[in-house]
Amino acid sequence: MPHAGLCPCWGGRVLPLLLAYVCYLLLGATIFQLLEKQAEAQSRDQFQFEKLRFLENYTCLDQQALEQFVQVIMEAWVKGVNPKGNSTNPSNWDFGSSFFFAGTVVTTIGYGNLAPSTEAGQVFCVFYALVGIPLNVVFLNHLGTGLRAHLTALERWEDQPRRSQLLQTLGLALFLALGTMLILIFPPMVFSHVEGWSFGEGFYFAFITLSTIGFGDYVVGTDPSKHYISVYRTLAAIWILMGLAWLALVLPLGPLLLHRCSQLWLLSRGLGLKEGGAPETDGLPRPQKIPISA
Template sequence: MTLTSRGLWRFLLFLSGYLLFLVLGASVFSAIEGPEELQKVQSLRNLRATFLNNHSCVSDQALEDLISEVVKASNRGVSAIRNATGEPNWSFGQSLFFSSTVVTTIGYGHVTPLSRTGKIFCIIYAMIGIPMTLVLLSALVERLLIPTIWLLQWLNSRLGHLYQPFNIRILHLLIIVAILVGFFLLVPAAAFASIEPEWDYLDSFYYCFISLTTIGLGDYIPGDTADQPYRPLYKIATTCYLFLGITVMMLTLAVFYDIPQLNLGLLFTTNEDTNSEKVRLASAGLGLQYGAGTFSPQNEDNTHRQVVRVRSRRDDSPSPEDPGPKDIRLP
């Protein structure tokens, strides 16, 4: 069996496992959330019946029409319990937060453009903003890779004589993951839990994870509680946190995929793909780390010349004028 056919069978096996994973997830979510949904539905029915019994002057159809309008407005980002008397969704702070969720593809969905002009502008803005954001995040990751590579080199210098390179790579990855979890999940979750009155720590951690992975379900939005102090400043600070957190998340993924043993995508490459990748890396002078194109003067020097160490054969006796091997630099 050739490498190409092995890669195809591995891909089909992975695809089957992925579909099974989706079915498993759907089954688990249905089993967990189904009873909770039925309980909420029954609770709303009881509240509706109680309201109609206490207010006999209100007909069932009138209440139904009111609820329908409230639900439609809520789906468009307008809440009857807040926005009718509170701060509008499209203040500058709220709009800046919305713009950041669009260009980072988080897309909470709790606030959406209401006008046709706003929808058209959102399409154009996303088409321009998303590529610009990807370029910005890639540039930030490339610069953050420099101290990350320094850390890996320091670990190699300290632990290279004790552990295999793969084990040092794993330790390096664990350090990066610990920084991500500690400073961009655990600590921000504690901050959100203390600021948001209706969030506990699990809700806050859930929001941080869903946001930094750009899932953006939109069930938890910071700064949307009534009478939120310093709401515009809070929204701007949250926007900065999202940009930094997504950048560190991309950095962690770059370090992860740079470890060949953990990069499952290599299992599906063909022999031609492998050879072309080797040629590309060779033409780059092997001066790249983590695929980000990190540059250093040392790397540029290595691409122009090589060092060849010339040693005498064993049967040759060393000359007094030649105490050891010489370095001959080839242009």
């Protein structure tokens, strides 16, 4: 309230930012186009070729019937019916899958390999998400802050001798590295082994999932020709939650670590520069004051 005069300055800040944003998007669009267009044309040609060959082999089929059939299959696929295999495929909405779906909603991953198609389902999904998304954020935060509070109980960090400062920083870094290994590197390897993906694909899947983008081009446990153990999807859901909580923990910690390292470095150079000069007035725990942008 007291700074009504700031508004023009805000407007001045927002415009360049928006400009940069749009430029970034355009840049991305151009590069994606460069990278993908040729591959797309290739696979499109190949599909057309295969279709023609199929028509040649089965002469009783005509072009139009085939096109219509293609449309039918696509609609079935979009609706979540797996057209491969036979009609005894397990339902898409058995309990495990339904649970997985609920998970993808509240985490806002939204793979989209399953999506409600009835009106009732869609309306319910909206309200479910409206409550579920904040709930999920709260839950992840509890996990994250609980762990972080434990970790950064290095309250009077500045007062301790340099050696133990160094040790603690090293320990923190080691912990972060190990945890990242365990949660972000190891599971994608398991997934790529079970699903038959390459490691690159597994890593891509993990990134797209944990960043909650969720394209849905790779989803675990959807190949009908594979036999998964029954808890596979549940385990995957747990991994997702763990990974998200881990990110919630680590992302704020990273800058802290960076800050401490830089301080150590400065100290060792003999520049006893008091960096966080004029520490904030309220008595809040110090380490968490450091803004992300450190």
